[in-house]
Amino acid sequence: MKTNPGRFFEDYRLGETIIHAVPRTVSGGERALYHAMYPARHALYSSDAFARACGLPASPIDDLAAFHVVFGKTVPDVSLNAVANLGYAEGRWLAPVYPGDTLRSESTVIGLKENSNGKSGVVYVRTRGINQNDTVVMEYVRWVMVRKNRLEVPAPEAVVPDLAKVVVPGALVIPAGLDFSSYDFALAGEAHRLGHYEIGEKIEHVDGVTIEEAEHMIATRLWQNTAKVHFDATFREDGKRLIYGGHVISMARALSFNGLANAQMIVALNGGAHANPCFAGDTVKCWSEVLDKAPTAAPGVGAIRLRLVAVKQGAAPFALKGEDGKYLPEVLLDLDYWALMPV
């Protein structure tokens, strides 16, 4: 077999590091496409002049675009035979990515737990995105349920990593030079600074986007994510193409501009759940909740911890979970992240 059948649960070894293929040099092309796929408007990622006024050398590639590039490379090795993408934790952006940078990805297996049915198991990997200077630009833990192929292989010793519920503020990495002390609120689009947000405050982000097949496939291909289920209408029995969860993440984050225009840089991904599948024709909207706030050592820069919830048509305001504690069917995404905001 010359083609890659993907790894099955029994193919992973605790502690092994997988070098993911197909490094990627990003350019202004990726930036333009990201802004064409999502209504992304955070000024720091739109304008070199604005980024320079904030102490950076130029406008970086959107943090989530960098995430998608890093994530996409892991798909052939981690999730080709995945039944479900179960969670994220301990995600941190460690250095901005600029046009001209080349990214590659590596993942270390940090946990393995076979399911009691013996037909699948949970694989925990810590993935690192690394640039051409060997700088780690981001890292995150992800766990997926993967099918077992050779059912006769004995279960490995169960190891479930002890993962932080949230990245503590002291662990957030602020990009070198970042300075919001002369931040231009007019150009950024809103006057709200960190002090204007209250913990517990919820924001309905108003705007919505109806998703088309061409769009999510274009985006997902750009990240070189190869999972069949996103592209091949003959693959699922219902003839639907499942939209890459990351497409919903980026759509929701971009829509959250309206009310969170100054939540500029994403620096940590505390957790996330793809609550329900998203398909073409769905209209995505979102709301946010302020979960926490923290100071940072950088001038004028604070951190805001946000829950970002993406919902589809028919969702009630601030829809999340039902009385049974389960996500409501209109909820697509429940994400928990830290962003940097002028204080």
Place this chain on the structure above:
Amino acid sequence: MKTNPGRFFEDYRLGETIIHAVPRTVSGGERALYHAMYPARHALYSSDAFARACGLPASPIDDLAAFHVVFGKTVPDVSLNAVANLGYAEGRWLAPVYPGDTLRSESTVIGLKENSNGKSGVVYVRTRGINQNDTVVMEYVRWVMVRKNRLEVPAPEAVVPDLAKVVVPGALVIPAGLDFSSYDFALAGEAHRLGHYEIGEKIEHVDGVTIEEAEHMIATRLWQNTAKVHFDATFREDGKRLIYGGHVISMARALSFNGLANAQMIVALNGGAHANPCFAGDTVKCWSEVLDKAPTAAPGVGAIRLRLVAVKQGAAPFALKGEDGKYLPEVLLDLDYWALMPV
């Protein structure tokens, strides 16, 4: 409220200048996307070598792409609560925009007139697009009908600006260095120079494009135009997404290459009307009429004033207005502009 509800008629003050948010650095990515969205083929905007042979330092971003970037920024402040986009006047391109340039927009309110029903009013703004060197790269006047929110606010004194019906040839700004004296007609695609066009001549541009939802949304997002009506299929009662008028402008201009390949640079927008709405599934075609010609001071460079009419399927040849003087239902756009052409 953290989200932006948009301005209502009573929120505008005569003479005020609005700084629009989200400056944008453009790159080869925006250029490639523009050429992927529209069948744009004017050689000066396709080839650095061709542009240099015409005296420019490199191939600029298409003039209408620059217009869309500048225009898109104004939407959250000017047309979020607009009932109708009524007109354009006195538009001039003042300097080419190159990859690497950063654009921002400002608008000054130059006219206000409440409607007699007291529920809406017309707002006139003069918008300027400004680059990272504080050079004004373009300006235009646009007027829109905007809803009133607090109906009890007294009407402002009515001020309707006196706008030029057409930008006079002497006011056209020719890019520094532009020289068409050794213009390569073979590479440009057609042999027709300014002298070959007669005032009153009409050209049927032959080609047509059927528009898809994904395409107009991708384009409109790229210009960071956020008007819900273009993206959210649940917003209008009929479930249709209205296509951004600028998408039709760019589509028609690109289609007009076939017959006007040498109408290279757009230097003025005299006026324009979005005659009827355009929706996905419509097939856009166009025709042009030569309205005027003028010399310029630049070597080998003349100016041609053109009417560009976009129509959809079912339109008769050169369709425009009915006997009642109103636009025919198949007419989408009636645009009046000046372009530069080799003499």
Place this chain on the structure above:
Amino acid sequence: MKTNPGRFFEDYRLGETIIHAVPRTVSGGERALYHAMYPARHALYSSDAFARACGLPASPIDDLAAFHVVFGKTVPDVSLNAVANLGYAEGRWLAPVYPGDTLRSESTVIGLKENSNGKSGVVYVRTRGINQNDTVVMEYVRWVMVRKNRLEVPAPEAVVPDLAKVVVPGALVIPAGLDFSSYDFALAGEAHRLGHYEIGEKIEHVDGVTIEEAEHMIATRLWQNTAKVHFDATFREDGKRLIYGGHVISMARALSFNGLANAQMIVALNGGAHANPCFAGDTVKCWSEVLDKAPTAAPGVGAIRLRLVAVKQGAAPFALKGEDGKYLPEVLLDLDYWALMPV
């Protein structure tokens, strides 16, 4: 008539060279779009770092993207009135194309043969893509059946060029500096080197992509290919838009990564047939057959000759031709090319 009606069979003269219009400067934007339209993952075209480790100055634009740019320019002069695209031969990539390069195209008429019905004829052209330094970056022969307009024009003397069935290995041009002696198989995605492939071996490439109207139009416009039939749903009687054959070529080539990840650079196009039309909604899959192998003079670099067959939904494994020797209705493309691979 200001618009271009295209050339008819009687308009071609043996030996004449046609300068095609609209030169094009490519950038990272074209690269990003190519990777967004097709699941292209060959590392040499994805990463500057990988390309440099292979002795090139940077990552080139995908070979087929360069082909499409060159090909697209020929459409207004060669195939606007074509009834059928009959074949390719003697295609060679002679120099990589990098972001910043400007391409133009020229074609020489090397054969003419009027059909016995007197209503059409076959035109053979040798097309060259040329960069800003006047370096020929690729050349290929293509023949098309073109309608005759003035049926009374006498048939030209029939000249059918003697075309090579296959580009011989000695005629393959290896990019200067190319060196696969320290090729990184892990980053490239597969461990298979030239020695692992057997002549006659067939590979089912597993993945499939369902094509959308927006996608093929975006791609085809990017190459400035203007043929109405791809864009205008009112043009064909059945209301379908025919997908540009090159879209299928690129889709299949990208899908063949899974099993041929190390077939990095395409250096020759021996032949090709668009066996059946492709329409939006079709799901494209592909298979390959190893036709030949050859050494090259470059360190660590071998050549592999591959048949690439694209099929649509419903195709049997390795579908190609029926008992009547004709292509099966599910077969879209049968391409024969040489690629460079580490030995």
